[in-house]
Amino acid sequence: MMSSVITCFVSIPMDVAKTRIQNWRQPTKPPNIMAMIVNIAKTESIISLWRGFLPYYSRAAPNAVITMVCVDQFHRMYLKFFPVT
Secondary structure (H helix, E strand, O other): OHHHHHHHHHHHHHHHHHHHHHOOOOOOOOOOHHHHHHHHHHHOOHHHHHOOHHHHHHHHHHHHHHHHHHHHHHHHHHHHHOOOO
């Protein structure tokens, strides 16, 4: 579960900036992702970069758990059918 928290914490600011760039409706060219992150941090607050953390984590945590369980089961099945000699 800690990997899900770290993944969400690191990636959600990029996702927030990407969403803002995709929704850009002004006639000027949208800024790059780093400029958008700086702009959000200056105009709204640094905390607003992690807006939507809970829904993002609610999606990522079960995904991480299911992936780890499946990898473990596939590894056991592989060792059963192809034993190490």
